[in-house]
Amino acid sequence: MSPVPASTKNAGVVRIAVDCMGGDHGPSVTLPACRAFLAAHPGAELILIGRADALVPAAGWLRCSSIAATEVVEMDDPIEVALRRKKNSSLRVAVNQVKPDAAGASRAQACVSAGNTGALMAVSRYVLKTLEGIDRPAIAAVMPNQLGGYTTVLDLGANVDCTAEHLLQFAVMGSALVAAVAGKANPSVGLLNIGEEEIKGSEVIKRAGELLRAAADHGHLNFHGNVEGNDIFKGTTDIVVCDGFVGNVALKTAEGAAAMFVGIVRQEFSRNLWTKLAALAARPVLRQFKARLDHRRYSGGSLLGLRGLVFKAHGSSDAFAFEQALNRAYDAARNGLLERVHDRILETLAAAPAPESAAPAVSVATKPGEPTAPDAPLTA
Numbered sequence: 001m002s003p004v005p006a007s008t009k010n011a012g013v014v015r016i017a018v019d020c021m022g023g024d025h026g027p028s029v030t031l032p033a034c035r036a037f038l039a040a041h042p043g044a045e046l047i048l049i050g051r052a053d054a055l056v057p058a059a060g061w062l063r064c065s066s067i068a069a070t071e072v073v074e075m076d077d078p079i080e081v082a083l084r085r086k087k088n089s090s091l092r093v094a095v096n097q098v099k100p101d102a103a104g105a106s107r108a109q110a111c112v113s114a115g116n117t118g119a120l121m122a123v124s125r126y127v128l129k130t131l132e133g134i135d136r137p138a139i140a141a142v143m144p145n146q147l148g149g150y151t152t153v154l155d156l157g158a159n160v161d162c163t164a165e166h167l168l169q170f171a172v173m174g175s176a177l178v179a180a181v182a183g184k185a186n187p188s189v190g191l192l193n194i195g196e197e198e199i200k201g202s203e204v205i206k207r208a209g210e211l212l213r214a215a216a217d218h219g220h221l222n223f224h225g226n227v228e229g230n231d232i233f234k235g236t237t238d239i240v241v242c243d244g245f246v247g248n249v250a251l252k253t254a255e256g257a258a259a260m261f262v263g264i265v266r267q268e269f270s271r272n273l274w275t276k277l278a279a280l281a282a283r284p285v286l287r288q289f290k291a292r293l294d295h296r297r298y299s300g301g302s303l304l305g306l307r308g309l310v311f312k313a314h315g316s317s318d319a320f321a322f323e324q325a326l327n328r329a330y331d332a333a334r335n336g337l338l339e340r341v342h343d344r345i346l347e348t349l350a351a352a353p354a355p356e357s358a359a360p361a362v363s364v365a366t367k368p369g370e371p372t373a374p375d376a377p378l379t380a
Contacts, residue, residue: 013045014333016326017097017108020050021072021090022115023315023322027054030114033322037330038063044330047108049094069093073119075315082119083126091115095127098308109333110309112300112325114317121158124303124310133345134305136162138170139244139312140177141301143254144292145235152178152187153232153240156301157248164207167191167241171212171221172348173304174239176340181331182238190227190237192246198226208241220348258293265289300325302332304341309333 020030027050034046038061045063048055052068059066069090073082082089097108113120117139125137140154154170155162162170171189178187191209193201198209209226216223224237229250232240242250265286269279279286291297295314299321303310309332313325 013043014041014110014330015045015047015108016329016333017047017049017094017111018326019090019094019111019113019115020048020054021069022113022120023313023317024075024114025316025318026050026072027057029317029319029322031055031057032319033317033326034058034064035061036319036323037326041327041330043334047094047097049090049097051090067093067097073116075116077116077119079118079122082116082123091120092123092127095120095124095308095310098310099127100307106308110311110329112311112313112322112329114313114315114322114325117157117312117315120310120312121303124306124308128306128308128310130305131307131342131345134169134173136166136169137303137305138166138173139247139301140170140174140304141251142298143232143251144298145233147235148292149235150298151232151235151240152238153242153247153250154304155242155244155247156251157244158303159244161245162204162243164204164211167204167208167243168211168215168348169305169345171215171223171239171241172345173341174241175221176344177302177304177332177337178238180335180337180340181328184238186222187238188222188224189239189241190224190231192232192240192242192250193226193228195228196226200226212241215348218348220344255295258295262290262293296321297324300328302328302337307338309338 018030018034020027023029034048038044038046048058048064048066049069055066058064069088071086071089073086073089073091082091091113094111094113098106098111100106121137130137136159138155139158140152141156142150142152145151152174154174159166175187175189178184189212191205191212193205212221212223215221227236227240231237232250269275296318299313299317301312303312309329311325311329313322
């Protein structure tokens with residue numbers, strides 16, 4: 001059995017490694033976000049990774065150290081470039097801080113990057129490896145719902161094609177995430193489908209439903225059953241499980257719809273003097289409406305299933321959004337997410353039915369003697 005890194009068991013200071021060069025804006029966004037995060041979390045420390053000249057503004061910050069990296073993984077770099085050629089990139093150096101040493105300790109308990117998603121997943125999987133019982137990591141993030149909270153959805157783009165066993169693993173990892181971060185001991189799980197009936201969906205979805213029901217019968221999951229796309233926003237379940245293709249489409253559709261709603265409201269209230277006066281009277285309501293639909297509040301997708309905590313902020317993140325990703329990484333590390341995922345997956349898979357034969361995973365071609373990279377995520 002592969003041990004969980006010892007650093008995650010430290011209930012004291014939480015140390016987070018930050019890829020300061022990642023994303024569309026780099027240090028102009030990541031450094032202000034890091035400073036705001038440190039001010040709000042006296043029990044946290046940061047390790048800033050980036051080009052030496054880019055990190056100069058952070059010199060002298062309390063509870064903050066830095067590591068110089070000579071390379072940057074660009075947002076359009078292919079996965080093999082990040083894996084083979086840019087071994088001293090800020091992204092890879094940041095992930096290395098989470099890797100446990102021979103004694104099981106690591107310099108940081110979590111890593112945050114807004115860089116190339118495919119590269120981050122590939123490098124993280126290569127450097128950290130997956131937890132025992134996990135075939136593929138998944139990207140989990142939250143979407144707002146009408147109950148005033150949020151629904152955790154996974155996978156959001158790491159795995160285009162999934163087997164039923166993968167979906168079971170996603171459900172277990174998602175349950176551990178919500179239990180650790182949201183404090184819900186027994187979060188409900190829904191399987192995304194084209195209908196609530198058990199007879200609907202593809203053969204993979206039907207088989208996944210069987211596995212999830214079996215896990216629920218053994219008390220390892222709180223499985224609600226099949227859910228549809230609108231249930232994500234109704235808040236029908238705490239967690240919604242799907243493959244990465246469907247999840248990524250759902251995420252981008254939700255972000256686009258939210259932006260459209262805000263734009264339409266702004267247009268309608270700007271039509272004439274009377275509508276502008278109405279907007280002035282409704283300003284508090286409109287401000288709250290915009291805040292609830294603001295995807296920046298939900299920034300910070302977790303790459304679940306790795307032997308280390310890695311969080312992904314959106315590439316276009318501003319300082320506020322990147323700070324939210326840091327907050328999620330901090331909460332996950334402080335609440336022992338890694339151990340919870342490790343323990344839950346072993347318990348659940350021990351009671352699960354024997355897996356059916358699965359199709360081989362597609363991998364990125366590599367040179368002889370080099371490891372293969374995981375499936376490329378949809379997003380970059």
